[in-house]
Amino acid sequence: MISGKRPGLRERTRRAVRAELAELAMGLFAERGYAATTVEDIAAAAGLSKRSFFRYFPSKEDVVFGDAGDVAGRVAAAVRERPAGEAPWACLRAVLREWQGPIHDARRGVAALRLIEATPVLRARLHREREELLGQVAAALRERPGAALDAFTADLLTAAA
Incomplete structure (x- = not known):
């Protein structure tokens, strides 16, 4: 099981605000373009200050990528938790089968993928995110007892999986 514990009210509220900010931002990016949309524009559309925006996202890029970095660390932790005698390929298959939904949920859908492909800075970030995920999972695979x-x-093995 990925996580049996339900987050508290504060965390659920934070997630709801993050989701709303991301949705507003994606609408603005589609309407104006990524480069022409500022953090101030996104914050204003949500009725927040620029400072409040940064409580939810460290950067404008993070609005597009959401929790992808967090998912990478959690997938790597799941690899480390697998039984010691399990073959590496079986380990990867089991973990990725379990995490398939959350990995895909960390993406923002077709509109986000189109935006990423059309925006060089976001395309570069996508490659960094993928490399980070692969690196963390490969390291976890090597660290298993x-x-x-x-x-x-x-x-x-990690790249193939």
Whole structure:
């Protein structure tokens, strides 16, 4: 199970505000373009100050990518928690099967993917996010008890999975 504990009211409220900000931002990006939309524009559309915006997102880019970085760390932790005797490929298949939904939910859909493809800074960020996920999962695969994988093999298995 990915997480059996339900977040508290404060965390649920925070997630709701983040989701609303992201939705507003995506609408503004579609209407005006990513580069022409400022953090101030997004905050104003949500009825927040610029400072309040930064309580929810560290940067404008993070509005597009949401919790992708958090998901990477949690997927890596799930790899580390798998049984020690489990083969690396079986481990990856089990974890990725369990995490398939949350990994895809971390993306923002077709509109976000189109925006990312059309915006060089976001395209570069997507590549960094993917590399970070692959790196964290490959490292977790090597760190499992009894794992005798070299870095190349762990990277190759992770990329293939």
